[in-house]
Amino acid sequence: MPVSAAASAREILTRLHDVMAARTTAQMKLNSVVAIIGEAIHSEVCSIYLLREGVLELYATRGLDQGAVHVTKLALGEGLVGTIAQRVEVLNLDEAASHPDFAYKPETGEDRFHSFAGVPIIRRERAVGVLAVQHTDRRRYADVEIEALQTVAMVLSELIANAGLIDATGGGTDRPQSTAAMRIPGQKLVDGMGAGYAVFHQPRIHIEHTVAEDIDAERHRVYAAFDKMREGIDRMTREAEFGVGGEHEEVLATYKMFAYDEGWARRINEAIDSGLTAEAAIERVQQRTRQRMRQIDDPLLADRMHDLEDLSNRLIRIVSGQMGTAAQVGLRQDTILIARNLGPAELLEYDRRRLKGVVLEEGSLTAHVTIVARAMGVPVLGRVRDVRRLIAEGDLLLLDVSDGTVFARPNSGIEESFEARLALRQKRKAAFAALRDVPPVTKDGHRLTLMVNAGLRDDVAALDVTGADGIGLFRTEFQFLVSATLPQRERQQRLYREVLDVAGDRPVIFRTVDIGGDKALPYLHKTDAEEENPAMGWRALRLGLERDGLMKVQARALLEAASGRTLNVMFPMVSEPWEFDEARALFEDQRAWMNRRGRQMPIEIRYGAMLEVPALAEQLDILLPRIQFLSIGTNDLTQFLFAADRANPKLAERYDWLSPSILRFLARVVGPTRAAGVDLAVCGEMGGRPLEAMALIGLGIDRLSITPAAVGPIKAMVRSLDRSAVTSFMTGLLADPPRDMRGALTDWALQNGVELT
Ligand code: PEP
Ligand code: MG
16 A cells, blocks of 8 residues: 555556556546556545536446446435535545445445445546446545545546536535526626626636646746745835735635645645646645535635635746736626726726626725726626536526526526516616706706716716716726836826816816725835725825826826816815915916916816815815815715725624714715805715615705716605705704614605615
8 A cells, every 4th residue: 555645546546647648538537547546545445427418427447247337327415425525535445335426326236335425526626527446345435545545536537628528517525506597696896787697807717728748847836936926925015015905914814824824835835746747736725625615514615715825826826827817818708707806907908898787796886997897888796605616617607686696507588588687677777868958957946967977088978878967076097007118198097088078068077186095006006015904095186196296197187178168177085285285386376387388277276175074074175275176975975984994894884874974974065165156076986875865965065976887866856855855854864863764765755755775
């Protein structure tokens, strides 16, 4: 008996290497494999079952009756072999017949054998076959033998894939329902429906070769990959730009712990010693870990498992040089993108015409990736637990965000009902589109102003599609996010001019760049110091005033683009009035400079500020005389009021826009702003939700800048609303807030015929 798993597997792999390379048929190769394995581990029987058309078929055997080959077939879950494939689990039994799942197959002549061990042959986390050994003695196989079988099963997976023997219907899996239709719930981030095929943002890696030619070379490859991976993780820790939101520390600490885990590195080395390539060794260790973890039912451990999976994938990616995301590889038509999380820039790399939806394991309502997706018109379902495990690349998916679900591998019944809902949705959309030229006037005759948020060149088309009154927030940083390098003045100017051209008489409010937070630019190194909390860090105007070169360039681009027209400029993240003054002064200096050179100027510049840092509200009386308009950014405002990171999925449902704190805060801003004759708008995501918008109107806010898709529903709501009635209702509600504000507002809306969908 061989002394170690590595030696045992290596002996087999060395012999298998020649079999793999031989120019013979797949069947002959499998016949050789069972002979080699049976001999090497002194087992009387060695058999290979492959999944064909959803059934496990005996493909090759040494020891069982040859007449059973291609005759013996087991369904998934049937008998020991079917159980192994279905559960993707190892069985090691000294008396096979006493196992409850044992199914006797007389044609095999297996009644002579008592002990039985089987391991799944895995491809992309699914079982595509089973490798089994049997013996007449009653004995359990030793761990080293099982290890050797599992290693061989990896090689077999390569062999059968290369020979085209992989079953097109997929395999039994670690999740029993995986080939069946499955409804997976998540959180609604960007409403919409879409059908398409699953594409992983970070594609699964295809391991081309499993058997090493040169073990030393493989060892060196894995050492180098470890170095590179650890370097990358150290860099992330230093720059604190990894991931989004306040989980940095925890995530990085775990990553670092795993990345430097000597036990992990040692196990990979042992797998290489057994004759596997570096990629196959990493995958082999990962399979083993997956298997162990599956036996432990602990959500915390499951989270850690994701980290380890990520790290393992990262290592394989480095070692195999398959580094790109799906965006670089090129998308198929009708893609539903699957990712743990995405940055806004990462999402913008995708061709929006091919993207039918995004499904994230994390994500939150006001994270910038969500806002970008909304701008792109791509539905997003977030917080879908385990999605990367439950869905396989290429699975057909039906995404219905309004229902909070994604259907994987739907059957025709599900498809039909999806189509029906889609048709209904289109109908509703058409009804909203019909409101395009209808003004947003309340039942009691108040004309509100409905504008759209935009940021990409193509978004501007939404003005005509929706019939909006203008662009209330143009997020200029989106151009920076989609560019590989800092956009030069001419490029900025061109974009702004194009936007103004399309808008014509309708106003456009350009917000100066809001870089930082979760909108990190890879080419702009913000600071040497780590930012533990970038959303509250050196971002937006704070960065702009200090890096004034950047802001001056933008000021000139805007002034040039708006020559002969009105320019509306808005500054983000103003915390104190002097910041506004400085920003305005910077623009005025540029105006004077250009004036001296005889350049044509805007006929008027209107300056405004965003109210998103609560501190500013305390100095509103000082700010108001200096500005022409104020726009409340409820996305940031809420996160700061509640001290709840907007990008942190754990806090996504923690606060409510309809909480008395927010509504009372807003109510306090409305009075003085109106009295000062300053235009007041809300441009956060809150304004795009009918119930929330109703509450805002009740507070006296009559300008909303919202996502284009929300214009129809909000207009419909406005037209069904009596403004004075909601105002008096809100006054009472805020004086004595009920515990369930949302419930109270919903009830009132229903009783008063307000259209909320
Ligand atoms: C906001 O904070 O509400 C806002 C509109 O700005 P952004 O979402 O771009 O930070
Ligand atoms: Mg903001």
